[in-house]
Amino acid sequence: ADDALIALDTFSDRTAGLMHPSLRLGVTGLSRAGKTVFISSLVHNLLNGGRLPVFEAVRSGRVSKIRLAPQPDDAVPRFQYEDHIAALVRDRIWPDSTRAISQIRLTLDYESASGWGRMFSRGELSIDIVDYPGEWLLDLPLLSQDFRAFSAQTWERAEKGVRAELSRDWRDRAKAAALSGPAEELTARALAESFTTYLRACRSDERALSILPPGRFLMPGDLEGSPALTFSPLPLPPEGRAEPGSLWAMMERRYEAYKTHVVKPFFREHFARIDRQIVLIDALTAINRGAEAVADLEEALAEVLACFRPGLNSFLSSFLTRRIDKVLIAATKADHLHHESHDRLERITARLVQRAADRIGMAGAGLEVMALAAVRATREATVEEGGAKLPVIVGVPMSGETIDGQVFDGKRRTAIFPGDLPANPDLLFMPVDAGRPAELPLNFVRFRPPEIEETGGGLKLSVPHIRLDRAMQFLFGDRLA
Numbered sequence: 394a395d396d397a398l399i400a401l402d403t404f405s406d407r408t409a410g411l412m413h414p415s416l417r418l419g420v421t422g423l424s425r426a427g428k429t430v431f432i433s434s435l436v437h438n439l440l441n442g443g444r445l446p447v448f449e450a451v452r453s454g455r456v457s458k459i460r461l462a463p464q465p466d467d468a469v470p471r472f473q474y475e476d477h478i479a480a481l482v483r484d485r486i487w488p489d490s491t492r493a494i495s496q497i498r499l500t501l502d503y504e505s506a507s508g509w510g511r512m513f514s515r516g517e518l519s520i521d522i523v524d525y526p527g528e529w530l531l532d533l534p535l536l537s538q539d540f541r542a543f544s545a546q547t548w549e550r551a552e553k554g555v556r557a558e559l560s561r562d563w564r565d566r567a568k569a570a571a572l573s574g575p576a577e578e579l580t581a582r583a584l585a586e587s588f589t590t591y592l593r594a595c596r597s598d599e600r601a602l603s604i605l606p607p608g609r610f611l612m613p614g615d616l617e618g619s620p621a622l623t624f625s626p627l628p629l630p631p632e633g634r635a636e637p638g639s640l641w642a643m644m645e646r647r648y649e650a651y652k653t654h655v656v657k658p659f660f661r662e663h664f665a666r667i668d669r670q671i672v673l674i675d676a677l678t679a680i681n682r683g684a685e686a687v688a689d690l691e692e693a694l695a696e697v698l699a700c701f702r703p704g705l706n707s708f709l710s711s712f713l714t715r716r717i718d719k720v721l722i723a724a725t726k727a728d729h730l731h732h733e734s735h736d737r738l739e740r741i742t743a744r745l746v747q748r749a750a751d752r753i754g755m756a757g758a759g760l761e762v763m764a765l766a767a768v769r770a771t772r773e774a775t776v777e778e779g780g781a782k783l784p785v786i787v788g789v790p791m792s793g794e795t796i797d798g799q800v801f802d803g804k805r806r807t808a809i810f811p812g813d814l815p816a817n818p819d820l821l822f823m824p825v826d827a828g829r830p831a832e833l834p835l836n837f838v839r840f841r842p843p844e845i846e847e848t849g850g851g852l853k854l855s856v857p858h859i860r861l862d863r864a865m866q867f868l869f870g871d872r873l874a
């Protein structure tokens with residue numbers, strides 16, 4: 394009887410899909426990549442008649458109405474669009490970032506442009522935007538790793554480069570915890586906390602390292618403090634099996650519980666239902682931090698991309714019946730650069746994506762790459778300096794930001810010369826002695842969100858952006874044809 398019920402469910406899902414087509418758009422990226430800002434601006438621009446010349450269905454006037462509609466999944470939190478937009482537009486502060494999964498539904502009424510469609514020329518498309526932390530995707534490799542392999546890999550990584558210093562405290566504690574000693578909750582908690590502190594330090598603004606499973610340690614969602622999250626990798630015990638009742642055995646059990654109760658359900662219940670995906674990456678921050686951060690981002694991207702080729706993973710291919718048919722990798726925050734550098738950012742990102750795809754033996758085909766700014770916080774100008782004209786960007790740097798010792802107060806408009814990205818993207822991936830610039834001449838400050846102009850009637854215009862319309866056209870333009 395259960396089977397019949399399920400069959401009926403799928404059937405009604407399908408018939409609902411026929412009468413009321415919908416598209417599930419996943420939006421992901423590591424924390425601070427710009428997911429919240431992207432979704433808020435996309436929805437705002439669609440609802441408020443934003444300037445979207447490349448989004449054909451809107452430009453040609455075929456979309457007659459766009460509205461927010463109740464989402465189909467009652468058990469998933471709603472994306473708090475209204476709060477985020479109030480922060481961005483009214484208060485001119487950046488909204489709270491993504492901490493867990495959420496969704497929001499947009500419904501578009503449109504007229505079909507295709508000859509065939511003219512017979513039924515009116516259409517309706519619902520777009521379910523699903524926002525989730527990219528950290529959760531980095532957990533996929535754990536499914537094919539036992540606790541021993543996970544511990545060994547994490548330990549090895551923690552001893553390298555800048556991580557060695559950041560992980561020292563955790564490693565000292567883990568070594569000191571008697572491995573075959575009894576399983577004590579307090580020891581487990583102290584180790585889990587110290588491990589999480591290390592992961593957080595890697596993610597801090599100065600380091601900007603990316604690759605940090607288990608994903609929920611940084612983005613716990615509603616699982617904070619649960620036993621499935623209170624574990625830590627350990628130094629390998631001497632040969633042989635760990636004693637039952639030992640700390641090792643306890644950690645091992647919790648690690649397995651994490652995989653069973655946290656990782657698998659996410660992939661099965663949420664990831665499996667996505668049709669199209671945008672992955673946001675903060676390539677600029679990584680470039681600005683240097684070679685280690687870029688290499689790390691590349692590695693993280695490889696693991697993210699592997700999720701979109703289920704053939705590469707037996708767990709995924711065991712239940713994925715349909716396939717995500719379009720994936721867009723977008724470098725965000727392009728408004729930190731003068732437009733002359735936007736194409737350079739795009740080329741560097743394409744190179745990064747290609748390298749990441751190569752790592753996992755995946756053809757880069759089918760992946761689209763763009764550089765965009767969901768919210769353009771700056772304008773462009775030129776200033777004269779010593780007879781030369783310099784391209785600059787003008788915006789209000791956030792309070793506390795500094796350049797060359799100058800501290801900003803968050804109130805004054807300031808012109809900043811952002812510097813140039815290298816024209817040849819390969820330079821960034823070479824060792825310094827082979828041509829990689831030891832330091833890039835980039836000036837990055839975080840800007841406040843822009844002031845939004847008002848029309849005569851006191852109505853706010855839509856949020857300014859860079860190439861957001863191109864992303865829309867790629868992600869769902871064909872579904873409005």
Ligand code: GDP
Nearest residue numbers: 424425426427428429430487490491766767768
């Ligand atoms: P999330 O963690 O992926 O949800 O990241 P957010 O969307 O909260 O973005 C993190 C931060 O990046 C924001 O608070 C902004 O400071 C910055 N940011 C994101 N998108 C943009 C953008 O398009 N332009 C600019 N200038 N800053 C952005």
